[in-house]
Amino acid sequence: MIRRILLLAHRVPVSGEFSLNDLAGAGGRMDEVARAVSTAFTVSNGLRRDTELTILFVAEPPPRARRIRLRGSGLRYLNPDERSTAALLKNALVRSSTLPRDIEASPGLVVGPIDPAAALTEFARQETTVWLTEESAPYVTPASATAGVGAILSDPQDPAPEEAALLERLGVPRASLGPVRLRASQCVDVLQNRWDSIPGAGLPERT
Numbered sequence: 001m002i003r004r005i006l007l008l009a010h011r012v013p014v015s016g017e018f019s020l021n022d023l024a025g026a027g028g029r030m031d032e033v034a035r036a037v038s039t040a041f042t043v044s045n046g047l048r049r050d051t052e053l054t055i056l057f058v059a060e061p062p063p064r065a066r067r068i069r070l071r072g073s074g075l076r077y078l079n080p081d082e083r084s085t086a087a088l089l090k091n092a093l094v095r096s097s098t099l100p101r102d103i104e105a106s107p108g109l110v111v112g113p114i115d116p117a118a119a120l121t122e123f124a125r126q127e128t129t130v131w132l133t134e135e136s137a138p139y140v141t142p143a144s145a146t147a148g149v150g151a152i153l154s155d156p157q158d159p160a161p162e163e164a165a166l167l168e169r170l171g172v173p174r175a176s177l178g179p180v181r182l183r184a185s186q187c188v189d190v191l192q193n194r195w196d197s198i199p200g201a202g203l204p205e206r207t
């Protein structure tokens with residue numbers, strides 16, 4: 001069962017030009033993006049090989065906007081700590097900043113330029129995708145998931161009006177994970193935990 005998550009990163013400098021000592025400030029909340037990556041893939045002594053995480057870095061419009069896709073099946077060099085995860089993402093953004101096409105910046109991590117609306121549409125159109133929002137109907141964990149599971153969520157900033165309008169136009173169902181406003185990384189934790197209970201969901205690989 002493939003688990004797909006898309007995170008909208010609104011403020012991280014798309015060039016990757018920020019200090020690892022200031023992830024929350026100059027890094028545009030890269031701390032929270034890195035936490036979301038870490039919690040999407042790592043568990044105690046294990047790695048989730050069935051998870052794919054897409055991050056849309058949309059602080060600047062095309063041609064500078066970037067997408068990073070991480071695939072658990074091929075991922076290497078991901079440690080559980082936030083700083084080294086942020087470094088992995090930052091290095092990918094820096095390497096990609098002058099390149100017109102996708103590159104695999106490290107094993108299992110592909111980065112490249114995107115049109116954010118097209119990339120969001122491509123992801124949203126995948127079967128079973130939900131849009132996580134605080135005020136909507138409760139998320140119902142699928143009873144089975146042969147087509148996989150998927151969710152879209154936003155970083156500490158809510159989706160921009162044009163992103164929300166696009167998701168509405170596409171008819172992506174909204175779902176809430178509970179009455180409390182959570183951080184994006186906490187939503188990823190809750191999601192993975194819910195998805196773990198789906199019959200047939202894969203177990204993390206022990207490391």
Ligand SMILES: C[S@@+](CC[C@H](N)C(=O)[O-])C[C@H]1O[C@@H](n2cnc3c(N)ncnc32)[C@H](O)[C@@H]1O
Nearest residue numbers: 132133134153154155156176177178180181182
């Ligand atoms: C930190 S929240 C965004 C800011 C938030 N609206 C606030 O007022 O603080 C980050 C994202 O996590 C998701 N989120 C947070 N709490 C949620 C909940 N209870 N149910 C579903 N999604 C949630 C949403 O996608 C949201 O855009």
